[in-house]
Amino acid sequence: MKVTISDVARLAGVSTATVSHTINNTRYVSGDTKKKVYHAIDQLGYTPDASARSFRTGKKKTIGFIVPDISNKFFGTIIESAENYLSAQGYHLIIANTKENMEREETNLRLLTAGLVDGLLIASTMDDFQRLDALIPAGFPVVLVDRTFGTQKYSSVSVSNFQPIYRSVCRLAARGKRRIGIIGGLPRLSTTKERIAAYRAAAADCGLVQDESLILYGDSMENSAPPCLDRLLERGCDSIVVCQGLMASVTIAYLRGKGIQPHRDLDLVSFVDYDTHAYEFYYDQVDRIIQPVEELGRAAGEQILFQVERPEMPLLERVLTSAYRPFPEAGESESA
């Protein structure tokens, strides 16, 4: 049978209050009493029941994370990094996967806000902020991760998307490229919008052709890049910007399969969702935009605990910066 705090109290010859205070360090307990309590705990093999505790205190010591795609290494790494921080602070992480499906996100929001978690990290797939907001109880701690909305209602942690795209397009133009194609992610996402806006701005500023047919959208899943690539090649692009890591790695492989070599045959700018030595083997000869993925996860963890533990703290919109690493031309060195 289950061992409860009263069993411990009885065996130790003290009250349940004392046992509770002893294990939680929440008021003074004499050394002698402590000893008796711990001894009883050992003898009975007592473990405090987490759900009774969270029921009583209202704190679950658990954060929920609504993600669009766990199997995507970008989110896998963010999750890892957030979990790492949260577990060090004594919190657990509940994962809910939406597969970029808005209904699934709604369901998960409803479930997770119903007393299951203390706060929520959301990398939302919603097109409409209202739709998201409507499901969040007033005052519920939320941090938007990676994907934001143009409102100040919740804290957010994201990555600057404008600058690296703008820079990379300018650089392509400077190299003499005139027909720069771009493959974005889902059009409804803030990340995609910002990236496409940066592309448009740079194209205009550099005096490039404004050809809307060079702007295509994938769905960030693995198989969405090749058809876009085929169309861009048809349309005579001399360079391509791929706005998302998974699609980018598929792009490189797909082009290689067609005998098209990056840099030699076609200039490529590619988002990279993680930064490791190993992946440099894939990404040579490609201009890379490297997102600070681990920092993003950690920052998300920090922010949500701020919200949860210090509700008086102001909202914070934190924007991390990606590194832009153009493939070095002869005589150039790397830049961040």
Next chain:
Amino acid sequence: MKVTISDVARLAGVSTATVSHTINNTRYVSGDTKKKVYHAIDQLGYTPDASARSFRTGKKKTIGFIVPDISNKFFGTIIESAENYLSAQGYHLIIANTKENMEREETNLRLLTAGLVDGLLIASTMDDFQRLDALIPAGFPVVLVDRTFGTQKYSSVSVSNFQPIYRSVCRLAARGKRRIGIIGGLPRLSTTKERIAAYRAAAADCGLVQDESLILYGDSMENSAPPCLDRLLERGCDSIVVCQGLMASVTIAYLRGKGIQPHRDLDLVSFVDYDTHAYEFYYDQVDRIIQPVEELGRAAGEQILFQVERPEMPLLERVLTSAYRPFPEAGESESA
């Protein structure tokens, strides 16, 4: 303020029992009463408190998953697939990441078995079954995932490792390869042990040189393959088997960087942790061992719910089979 079941009962003019039975469909309630109850719920915006409920019933509707590396796509996909099944059954998934660290696994076991979850999926990094077993309370529902121990104490879901390795080594031998190198994962894991055993058996059966220096171990993290590869090349291997997907993809990229082309220069057998069209671009010219990753996740989900919801069910050790897809020689067709 928090709206409770009594608020609803009061407004609807019924008892809390009726409200509870109404929302849970747990005894007959007249249509009329139902209407009143739901109306009151809507008016007050009532949501049942999940932690009160699980405290009362003892069911958390939550499964824990202890994983060695969330950011590895192999586990990412297993998690996705398990979560998919579990959420459809009304369960949540708590993730704990160990980064292949045994102490972290111990900590997580202690935390998760203390009334937080109804059952536990474990892809253990332990070297010793006792060490794992000691932390699991008697009768606690557990399913071992991917990595097993030679005991019948818990249900398990894993992948057959022996046969595909054995077959692939034989095939290399048949192609005239004499010095076949192999890179395994962490030596303590069951998966690694089985794969290396299969390699040894096949090498012996095919009359190959038994050179222990051709057996190397990585740690399944990204950067562990290259040093192993360097050593195997030094030692004059004419073919290499890589026992883990992440290391395998790095292997291909690394060799390419050295100007070594699979098949033409060196035969390669490679575990692939997922099966998608996209990744075929990477894996052409390589003999692939494709693990049924999604099935593994789903099966893990099914098994743990069996344990949780039908404790009388017998233990089950389920072994899924990998597909072996040799790179087709001229005139050959694919095989599974």
Next chain:
DNA sequence: GTGAAAGCGCTAACAC
């Protein structure tokens, strides 16, 4: 320095 006891929100046995 410690104890007694209320009560968190819900479910379910028992009663009618």
Next chain:
DNA sequence: GTGTTAGCGCTTTCAC
């Protein structure tokens, strides 16, 4: 067909 109520295991106020 519905109501009353005990009590899950814990924390915490109030009391001494």
